[in-house]
Every structure is written in C-alpha cells, then in structure tokens.
Amino acid sequence: MHPVNPPARLLMGPGPITADPRVLRALSTPLVGQYDPWMTSAMNDTQELYRGVFGTANEATVLVDGTSRAGIEAVLVSLLAPGDRVLVPVFGRFGHLLAEIAGRAGAEVHTIETAWGQVFTPTAIEDAIVRVRPKVLAIVQGDTSTTMNQPLDELGAICERHGVLFYTDATATVGGNPLEVDAWGIDAVSAGLQKCLGGPSGSAPVTVSPRATAVLDERRSVEAGIREPGDDVADEPIRSNYLDLAMILDYWGPRRLNHHTEAASMLYAANECARILLDEGVEQAIARHELAGRAMLQGVQALGLGVFGDVAHKMHNVVAVEIPSDVVGDQVRASMLDDHGIEIGTSFGPLHGKVWRIGTMGYNARKDTVVTTLAALEHALRRAGHAVPHGGGVDAALDLYRDSTVSGAPVGVPA
C-alpha cells in the first residue's frame, strides 16, 4: 500500500473546495503538547482570530473538534434541555438537519417551512415565535441545498423582544457573505472551514454570547475523574460529553479543565484559515466572493442556462444551475471531472437531477477558477449534445472582472 496520492482536482462544488495551500502547509506543522504554554497561547490566538471572523467580542469563541455538524450538535444539545421548545424555519436540507439534531437532543421541535429556493420574511419568523414561544430559534444562514442566504439582520431584535436565544449555522456563508454576530444580536453561531474559509472539513468554530453562556453555566457538570470539591454536578447533565459546550469552554478557558485532547493539526488549519481571511479583510473577502459569484452567475446565464431559486437572496458562493432537459446531469458532471479535472456538485431531495451546484468560495473564489470552470462547462455541454454559445460564459465573466476594482484572487495569491 502506497501513501495517499489523489488526482489533481479543482473543487468547484458546494464544498469542500480546494484548500488554500497555506492551510495545507499549516496542517503539517509539528505537534506540541496540549498544555504546553505555546499551545495554550496558540489556542488563545485562535479564539481571538475567530472573534474577528465572526464580528463578535464573545469570550466564548472556540473550536469544536469535529466537522460542522459537530458544531451544530454541540450548540443544540448544550442549549436545549429535554422538553425545551425550539423553532426551526426550514428552507432546505440543512433546516431539516437542525430539526433532526434538536429532536435527538430531546427538544420539542417546531418547524415552519418555505419552498426550496425561497427565504423567510422576518414577519413570518416573528409570527411563528409568537405562536411557539421557543427557548431557541435555530436557523441556518446559508443552505447549500438550495443556495439561499436567509437574511438574519432583523432576527436578533425579534428574538430579543420575545426572550428567545438566536442560533444560526453559518458553515456555508462565513467569510463569503456578511455575518455580524454582535451587531445582529446572534447568541450562538457554528461554522466549518471547508467553504469560504478555504480549509478542510474537521474543525467547527463556534461562538456563544454571554446570554447563551449563562444557559450553559446553569447546565455545567464537571466530569467524574477530574472533578474537584465545589465543582458543578448537574442532576441532568448535558446529554453529550464530547459535545458539551460548557465543558469545552472550561477546556478553552482559564481553568483549562481537561476534556478531549485538542486536535492540534486541525487547530493549526483553523488558525491559518482565519489568519488569511483577516489579513485580506472580511469586507474585501466578501467583495471577492460577491464578484466571483456574480461572474459565475452571469457566465452560466451567458451560456443560456437557467438558474434556480430567488437569485436576489442566493449566497455569493454557490449557484444552482438548471440542467438542460437534453442532457443527463450526472454524465456532464462525470465529463467535467474525468476530462477537465473539475468537480461540480449534484443536489439533494427535490432538486436531485434538476440542478448542478457550482461553488466559488474560499481559495477558489478567483477569476481563473471561474473562467476555467465556465470554459469546461461549455465544452462538456457541447460534447453532451447541448448547443451553447461559443465563449459566451468565459467572455461574460472576464468582462465583469475587467470592469471591477475588486481583486480577483485572495490576499497573497497572484491575481
């Protein structure tokens, strides 16, 4: 058996995407012990970097050692005691996931749904809050299954008015779309590295407001084996040990109470993702994603392809392209992968077989990746027998980049 040696791939799906080489290099940094003064200092630095990423002053800003889904479950199982009511507005697959995870945590789950390709109005959410009276509002910001970006900026005030904790999963959006945790009054956010942050899956940055931390404080239960006299012991502890945010915060906080053994390599990656983003500047990174997303959108439209959903509310970093009726979607995807080395995404549930999802995010929110993908798509469609305008997609994208003042590449990457 030889060491892993993957084929060269340009990952232009809904994530994971091609990681920034700087993040890959950070992954191979040598290990140090988890209580080494350098390591605890690196953990503190990483917390501070993610405060910048999230736009928050929350002390409780940490990494959960798992994929984005681990971050979601850590927030929900830690905030929701069995029987607590949670409201989940569902506008795609990941809304269903939040509901599922909350249900497994024993919460009383209430959902409202809107059609795939749409988002909710603040009024619709407030009406449901008034009716359900939940402890927590749980909603994804961006749902890659539909490409929609739910506006969150008015929800914090609504939640505050009704005494509701406001949680969002920003895995698909953070770093490529506006997210202002403190300004928008969000109490808890979970994320991942594998989308606009340009890293690998496997680390989930999480931030929690003082108001939500107070809920965690009430549920804290220090585990047997390291408990000291006077430590909290709950009659009904949080249902998970690994994803107990109160204990994770004690591990990252000044007490440094032993919990898991920090996944140092993923910490290094998370640190580098945030460092690169803040070096570029969050606003500039968002502008770069907006430009790449618009170029891809106009490019596929110039190829004569339709686009799914309420485009005014789509995320910058992913577009759902309608599969022409005269081609088989998976054959074109296979041609993109096998002949061009480019991955684009398939779809879930009601959109399965109907749209491709093409991502422009993180390290791959660049002019050359957009253009390369559009050129390949043009050729793959034509070889599949679907007529497309010669060069239309590439020209539309290049014209847009030519007329823009925004950089076509991440900071430190030649544009």
Add this chain to the structure above:
Amino acid sequence: MHPVNPPARLLMGPGPITADPRVLRALSTPLVGQYDPWMTSAMNDTQELYRGVFGTANEATVLVDGTSRAGIEAVLVSLLAPGDRVLVPVFGRFGHLLAEIAGRAGAEVHTIETAWGQVFTPTAIEDAIVRVRPKVLAIVQGDTSTTMNQPLDELGAICERHGVLFYTDATATVGGNPLEVDAWGIDAVSAGLQKCLGGPSGSAPVTVSPRATAVLDERRSVEAGIREPGDDVADEPIRSNYLDLAMILDYWGPRRLNHHTEAASMLYAANECARILLDEGVEQAIARHELAGRAMLQGVQALGLGVFGDVAHKMHNVVAVEIPSDVVGDQVRASMLDDHGIEIGTSFGPLHGKVWRIGTMGYNARKDTVVTTLAALEHALRRAGHAVPHGGGVDAALDLYRDSTVSGAPVGVPA
C-alpha cells in the same frame, strides 16, 4: 499575526506524542470531493488498513471524525439505549470517563473499581457481570492515568457466555501492545491516532462486530432531508446525530448516505498511520514498543527512581515515575521542557503531584528518544538538587538496546 510556528519539542508524555513526519506530510495532501471515486476508494482502503491494525474481519471498521473521546461516545450512545445496563470496571480516570459518557447516554451505569495501579482479574469481572446482567461491558484496555494495561484476552469468552456485548477503548494501547479484536471476541473498539500510531489527535478509528452491528441496525434512523421511502425511521432514534454509528456506517458503506463531510485531512493522516504500522508489522511494532518501554523503565530505575503500580501489567508505552520527595515535580518538568525541549507528563487525581508519566510510543518509541530523555532527566534532577548516579539511566537503556535483536526505530526510520 504570523502563521503558527511552534517551538521544537520532543513529546515524551502520555500522548499526544511527536507525530511521524510522514503522517504530518500526509495531512497536507490536497483535498478531493467526498464522493469523488478516488475518495471513496481511499475510504475503503483506510477501512481495510484498520482491519489489519485491529486484527479483525469486521466490515464495520471506520473512522469517527473527532478525537478518541468522540469514538468512545459514538460506540456507547449507539449501542446503549436509555435504560440499558452497562458495566464499567474502573481502574483509572478513563474508566470514570466511560461511565460518565454512558450515563449521559441515558444508560443505567454500574461500576466496579480497583485501586489505581492495579488491573482486574477475569473472575472479578465475570462476578460483576453475573450480578449486574449488563447489555454491554465497557472497559478501557490501557488507562494512561495509571499506565495499567487490563488483560482482555479472557473477557470475550466470558461476555459470550453471558450474552454481553464487549466494548473496549484501545486509544492508549493499539499499535504498541497486543490487541486481537476477533481472536479475543471483542464486539466494539474505539481508538485514536495520537499514541502508538504516531499521528495527531482528531480521528477515532472504530470497529464493530457483526453482533454489535445487529444492535445498531435495530436502532438505525435515516435523517429527515435525505430519507427515502422504505428507509428506517425509529421512534426513539440514537440520541446523537453526529455520533450515530448506524448512520456513520451508512456513510462509509455501499449506500454512501450523506452524513458529515468527511474530514479528509484527518483521513489522510489516519491512513498513513495505519500504513506505516502495517508496513512495519504489528508484531514488530509491539516488540519495538516493548523494548523502548523496558529501556525507559530500567533507565529510570537505574537513576534510582521508583515506579508506580503493578509493573507486570503496565502498558509498554508509558511509565509512571515516582517524583522524589526532595524535588517539586512541576519544576523538574518545566526544566525538561524549557532547558531540554522535552515534554514529560503530569498526572491526574490521586496521582497528581506524585508521579511523572513518561511515554515511549509511536514515532517516539526509539532508542535515541529514550536515551535523550533519560540524559535530560538525569541533568534536570541533579540541577533540582536530587542526587542521581552519573550516566546510570543512559547506560542501562543503551545496554538493553545493544543486547536486543529488535529494531530501535520504526520502519523506514534510520535506527
């Protein structure tokens, strides 16, 4: 803010230890998509490698995307429904952890305890099984808090006799001490990379027998959002989504049902850890750990230091060294770290302040690391005011290596 740049450290504590440079390089391998044919093939290869590591034919051999603790919780929350009885023999901190995790999963937890530094007889465990009649026996193989290695080879037959599922956590032992999953009749094993496998924390190899898989099959509940007609839906699903082993097996299995986004970088690391181990040969790797552990044991004894616990039952890869009464343990540890760049471990609970834990495992189960650590310890002790024989530890270790036919370094590393 600069990229992470840790100080040079030789990690000779109870883990994590210095990772093999080949594993660090594997971490920086470029990403591919999670359903790329190459990726699913790499996942299959990794499963096969871990069957070799564990000594099993179990089809259900996968990685859980989290630290070792995530693997423990995945097994316990998935096998134990609320109210199920579990027996946990506790001989150190990690026994308490298994009990804690099982309790949070809603199980009825029964423990038996033995003094720190001792292991259980098979008879003591069988007596408790007869009394408790548990669904699951959950026991750690090696508990780094005490350095003890619980003999497991007779427990499988006992469990089979009484219709009990036999689960062990082998994080501290696998790759450095005998572990024969099928031959010993073990139904579920969890592990981690950061000990004898020479990798970073953050991926938990798990294997599950057909008998235990049948229990998971009964509890399977495919999540809303990707569920198809005819799919299993449980009234009381496994309490965790992220750590639901039935769903994790569906993701790794032929259906490839979407669950988390595989942490590809950690998969690459896990793959490389196993590849290196099997290239060396499990028996040879265990012999190398046995030799390094004996050299460290005889070395500290030749420095006149006492060793804690029932040494006949200690793991090969870690020794608990009694701190002489005329030195302050943390001062000597600090001197080892600051002056020599070597990390040795402190201790938990009843052993806190009484012993140092010195590890010789994975990439660091080598002649040069043992000798370097003994030389540094000799100097650090002398500078702290404790009289030690000149060169005694180093000589004892080198004499042992000189007279041994076992390699003093991992395969592919100059001895």
